[in-house]
Amino acid sequence: MSQAPLVLVDGSSYLYRAFHALPPLATSKGMPTGAVKGVLNMLKSLRKQYPDSPFAVVFDAKGGTFRDQLFAEYKANRPSMPEDLRVQVEPLHQSVRALGYPLLCVEGVEADDVIGTLARQSAAAGREVVISTGDKDMAQLVNEHITLVNTMTGSALDVAGVREKFGVGPEHIIDYLALMGDKVDNIPGVPGVGEKTAQGLLVGIGGGLAQLYENLDKVPALPLRGAKGLPAKLEEHRDMAFLSYELATIKTDVALDIELDSLMCGEQDREMLMALYSELEFKGPLEELQREAAATGQAPEPAMPTVETRYETILDPDRFDAWLAKLEQAELFAFDTETTGLDPQRAALVGVSFAVEPYEAAYIPLTHSYMGVPEQLDRDSVLRALQPLLEDPAKAKVAQHAKFDMNVLANCAIGGDRNAGIQVQGVAFDTMLESYVLDATATRHDLDSLAARYLGHTAVSFTDIAGKGAKQLTFDQIALEQAGPYAAEDADVTLRLHHTLSAKLAEIPSLEPVLRDIEMPLVPVLARIERTGALVDGKLLGAQSLELGEKLVALEREAFDIAGEAFNLGSPKQLGAILYEKLGLPVLSKTATGQPSTAEAVLAELAEQDYPLPKVLMQYRTLSKLKSTYTDRLPEQINPRTGRIHTSYGQAIAATGRLSSSEPNLQNIPIRTAEGRRIRQAFIAAPGYKLVAADYSQIELRIMAHLAKDEGLLHAFRNDLDVHRATAAEVFGMALDEVTGDMRRSAKAINFGLIYGMSAFGLARQIGVDRRQSQAYIDRYFTRYPGVLAYMERTRAQAAEQGFVETLFGRRLYVPDIKANNPALRRAAERTAINAPMQGTAADIIKKAMIGVDQWLQSSGLDARMILQVHDELVLEVREDLVETVTGQLRRHMGEAATLAVPLLVETGVGDNWDEAH
Structure with missing residues (x-):
């Protein structure tokens, strides 16, 4: 063996x-x-x-x-x-x-x-x-x-x-290094001898360094560039070559x-590892160690004394009354809901938990349904007793991801009445958002991650009590002996986290208004939008799916015709063989294993070079993604109770403050293709209503003008000029009325490209000129708009000095790579630093607009409601006879969301579907 x-x-x-x-x-x-x-x-x-x-x-x-x-x-x-x-x-x-x-x-x-x-x-x-x-x-x-x-x-x-x-065997690697040197280790080598020359010399002579120097007379005959001059150069640096040989020899x-x-691995020192992983905050490895220790019965003593927790599961009416009195007397309490799933529009409420003091919490089970479950308090009686407290706007509450709990309680249908849910008010703090405002670049803001990061506490995970995979239990199936402490811990940890995070926020005064005036007021607004949902025509989407399926079959046949054979369009191996071996297309990039790449970016570049098969493949992939992501999937996501689609808005995902959309993601529906616009046509107004879409026009460029205080940009926006046409006139040196459509498109690419830190090379590719010409355009742009260049330089310097940049409203955007040794990482961080204040300020403005519009709609009593938010756009469903009134007020409220040095322009549209209204 x-x-x-x-x-x-x-x-x-x-x-x-x-x-x-x-x-x-x-x-x-x-x-x-x-x-x-x-x-x-x-x-x-x-x-x-x-x-x-x-x-x-x-x-x-x-x-x-x-x-x-x-x-x-x-x-x-x-x-x-x-x-x-x-x-x-x-x-x-x-x-x-x-x-x-x-x-x-x-x-x-x-x-x-x-x-x-x-x-x-x-x-x-x-x-x-x-x-x-x-x-x-x-x-x-x-x-x-x-x-x-x-x-x-x-x-x-x-x-x-x-x-x-x-190019040489292991026996000649030292010779190879001696000739070409090593800049990293400062091994000198022979000046002017690089990889190819070193390979050619060793292979051509058929030996190592010593043999080479014994046969310098044969070097001029080798098929190497500059071979005739090599012997003299090698002779001149003979000593350095042999010194390099010695330095390179292991x-x-x-x-x-x-x-x-x-040299055999010994036993792990679990206690030491746990201490190290706790200090390094390696949550996954720490949990794995704890599971191993528990499984073997060798769990070490905790490194630091634990505080005794007082958690109870309430099954007795007297204990419920006692806790209700505690909640009523508390200045602030934490609450959490347990449900049968993660979709708040479909999940059923299983129980609620509360905490008033750190390490003390209670869980009230309501609908656990496993065999042998103890008798629980009556669900509707408990909810009716809690309703005045939860709906009291003066009673301060804290939750983790409060929007989820608010939607669950609003949908809980007390007494079976769908309109009799609890409308939670008074949520003053959300620990997820406190963490997000404190540092949006942190990768996770879930409760377990925050507990580990800020409290040094490893919380019981859901999979610990429910299992994994197909056999995972829903919460109502979990025994109260496990469910009670788990649920109570959630409320307790939330309260403790709030105390820690609020103290950290208080140390940075500029962040408190971001949480107080933007993020927290937005929570009930988003909850309302999610519950309202958007009406979707499933039959129209089904018809589109059939059409897309037919187009995909036709494109597949076209691909087979070009290739001269049938193959699997989704197989990188088969596709690579067709593209590079059979058709002989140029290899633009390779995978980590050295194979020619068939990635989308590579196919797109080949398609731009007018190769037929990559063009067909790009069309195929685009339509296939539309079909699988939208036309097939959206009808399945229509809620059977409401007949609408209810997306979920992520408030703590994007580092810049932008909202994200998931289940389904409505922010990535393409609008530049006819097929993409047809998907928006399936988002329809209810009978007797219209959809009104309102979109900020060029908001990031307007923010750039405000931040840079550039007179040229300020003049263009203040005088309602076409800013891209004005830029084209400046860059190309001509009158406004002489600017062509192509010039305007190029100027638009420059305007937006510079915001996102586009290089001269990237701009050249986008507008179809050589790099030298694109650099000339950029240089002329900065000459005409010196304030923009000054802003960029100022922002880079500020980011490098303090490690973060800020939006107009004080939101911090950390750029941890701004001092990275890796130049690529550092340049990317500089681009982020320049763009983040604009994108972050735009995100803040649309959030403030949503808050203002929602307050107006709630107070006016008008039959109109927000149903969608996508980037800089709001979509409302409005009763037909109110469209004109709502549109005017919508423009006003959105325009007043911020005061800039240039006006905020809001464009609106009306239609029977989203595409018509946009």
Whole structure:
């Protein structure tokens, strides 16, 4: 039976790569953790691949090595380790040791030398070796027993793989590096000799560096550019070449006091890991450890004393009365609902929970239905008793994702009357929104994530008590012994989170008005819109689905005709063979495994180059997506009770403050194609009503004019000029009436492109000119609109200095990559910093408009209601005889949502369906 291979991990290589390649992560206290998490994930993946293998994780030791003595400038080009990375080294070392991996750091040599020595020793002893690294220098170690794997890319290199990748075999990698040098390590090499030349020299001479220098007279005959001048250059830098050879050579004879048999993974130190994962706020790994510990009966003692909780499940009328009195006397209480599902328009109420003081909470079960459930309090009696309290606008309440609970209670139909639900008022705080306003760039704002992040508390998860997959129980099927503490904990944690988050918000005064004046007042508005829903013609969508199906069949046949054979249009492998092998189309991009890409962006670029098959494929994919996402799916999402579609608006998703739409997503219906517009035609007005759509015109450009205070843009908007035509006149140097349609389109691309940080290259592709011409347009634009350039430069500097930018209303938009070492990440962060104040301010304005319009509609009593919000557009359903009144008031309220240096222009439309009204 063969031995499992020895696995040697280049920990230093992965530490740097994880730091630069992965998104930066940090704890709630600001401690960077992304590199640690990246390396630990890589180790976990490796361990799954090689479960029985001996392991060693090798890091560079502190201090210099023998190479520094050979060449004082060795690695001199490397910047000092960033502080954000330096602070992660020790936690990573501690985590690796706690996981049971042997960790090696040997002074005086590099990690490469330790790995090389162990690899050669192991191979000599007859054991296969796997070296996990991303360092090309390691290719010199590859032989029939030693293989390199790159866990980050999923690639592996054996002898043939090295030869294919580098053009030379492992035996000549050192020679290859000696000739071309290494900028990262400051190995000098021979000036002017790059990859191709180094390959050509070694392959052409048929040997290594020594053989090359013995046969310099043969170099001029080699098929290399500048071959005639190479011998003199090589001779001139002979000493540097051989020094580079020595620097690039990995030592394989380091004196190590290590027995190969000792490199076996030991037992995990669970207690240490739990402490580390808690400090690093690695919630998933921490929960996994806790489950493992519980399963084996080896759960360690908690690292810090726990506070005793007082949770009760109320089945007795007297206890309910006592809690009702507590709630009535409390200045603030937390509440939560438990339901049979996650769709508030369809889910049934199962129970409610409350908390008044931290660590004290109660759950009132109402409709649990499993066999043997104790007798519960009467549902309708409990709800009627709670109704005055929950509907009292003066009684302050806090909830997590309050909109869900408000909709569930509004739909709870007391006494079977659909119109007799509880209209919750007085929700003063929402912990999800407190967290979102505090830091919108945080990836999750759900209760469990917030508890772990801000309270250091691992909450009981729903799957812990309900199970997973097809056998998962609904909440009414869960025994009260488990359901009660789970539900009570939700209310308790919500209350505790509010105390923590409100204190943090109070430290940043500009954020409190964002929560108080924008996000919280918007909650009941969105709840009302979601409950109202939009009327949809399912039969029309069904007819569209049939038509799209016929078009897809025709496009598939057309694709087969072009290809000369039938193939699976959804198979990347078959499609790649047709496009690149049979038709010989140019390969524009490759996948991580080195295969020619068939991604949508690649097909789009090939289609732009007038290749017939990519054009057909793009049409096919577009129509197929419309059919599967909308015309097939929307009829299934019509609520059988209301006959309407009820989308859900996400208030804590987009970092800029924009609302998102899901189940279904109504923000991505394309409106530039006839097929997309036909989907909007299925959104119809009820009989006797019309749809009124109101849309802010060029709002982000108007915000740009306000922020930049550029006289040119201010003049255009204040005088109601066509801003794109005015820009075209400025950029192309002509009178307004001389601007052509193409010029206006190009100017529009410039106006919007600059807002989103588009480069000269991107603009050139969009407007069909070369890069030099597009750069000239951008330069002329900034000359004509100097305020815009000044705004961009000012914003970049502010973002770099403080780490965030702000909207006009004080919303903070953090840009964590603004100081990233990776230039691509940093440039992307700069583009975000420039655009975020505009997009965020636009989001704030539409939210304030929704609040104002809703207040007017509620107070006026008019037969009109908001049914949709999409980006900068509001859609209302209005009784026919009120259209003119509502349209005028709608324009006024939206126009008054903010005061800018230029007017806010609102365009309206009316129709029997959404497409007509838009």
